[in-house]
Amino acid sequence: MSETEFEKGKKLYDEERYLEAFKWLDKAAKQGHAKAQFYLSVIYRNGLGGMPVNDDEAVKWIRKAAIQGYAEAQYNLSGMYYVGESVPKNYIYSYMWISLAKANGEERAQEKIEDLTKDMSSEEIAEALKLAQKCLESKYKDCPDDE
Numbered sequence: 001m002s003e004t005e006f007e008k009g010k011k012l013y014d015e016e017r018y019l020e021a022f023k024w025l026d027k028a029a030k031q032g033h034a035k036a037q038f039y040l041s042v043i044y045r046n047g048l049g050g051m052p053v054n055d056d057e058a059v060k061w062i063r064k065a066a067i068q069g070y071a072e073a074q075y076n077l078s079g080m081y082y083v084g085e086s087v088p089k090n091y092i093y094s095y096m097w098i099s100l101a102k103a104n105g106e107e108r109a110q111e112k113i114e115d116l117t118k119d120m121s122s123e124e125i126a127e128a129l130k131l132a133q134k135c136l137e138s139k140y141k142d143c144p145d146d147e
Contacts, residue, residue, distance in 0.1 A: 002031035013039055018049025029061060037065035038073040045086065055086035066097065067140040074101035075109060082116065091120050093144065095128035100135060 009024030022043055028036035038061070043051055045058035062080070065073035078097035081090045095116050102109035117125065135143040 002028040002033040002036065005031070006033045006036040009036060010039065013043075016049075018043055018051065022049065022051065029064070032064075032068075034065040034068040034070040034073065037061045037068075038070055038076075041065065041073070041076075059086050063145065066100075067143055069100075069104055069140060071101045071104035071106035071109075074098070074104060075106045075112070078109075078112065082112075091116060092124050092128045092131065095120060095125060096131045096135065096144075099129060099132040103132075103136065 005024045005028040009021045009026075009028060012018075012021035012024065015021075022040070025036045025040045025043070029040045041058045041060075041062035043049065044054045044061065047053040059080070062073050062077050066077045074097045077087075078094045078101060079085070080087050081094035081097065083089065087093075095113070098109050098112045098116065102113065120128075131144055
């Protein structure tokens, strides 16, 4: 059922009917649909359709999508940690999430990895890769966060 709700929500989202999309995406997200969780986070993060910006909800939903292995969510969560948007700035977590996004097929990840590498020590990169490995080995049950 969540796939049908997601499809309805995504169609409305693409039509920029964000408040209507929210209803369907919220239903699918609450059933564990990773893409719906991601798009719900975008609505919260940007206050689309007149919705108030809600950083806590944006982070909650993007993280839920990321820990299901959804590469686009991992890519965006990495960016949030890189600049400190809605989460504390943390290059190690940023590198961890971008590495996971790359492992899950996100084509844009390599360029971001190169950018991050310029801002990090080899020890920080090694720590980030260790965290990414732990996250993968636990099937995302043991991924760190800033809470």
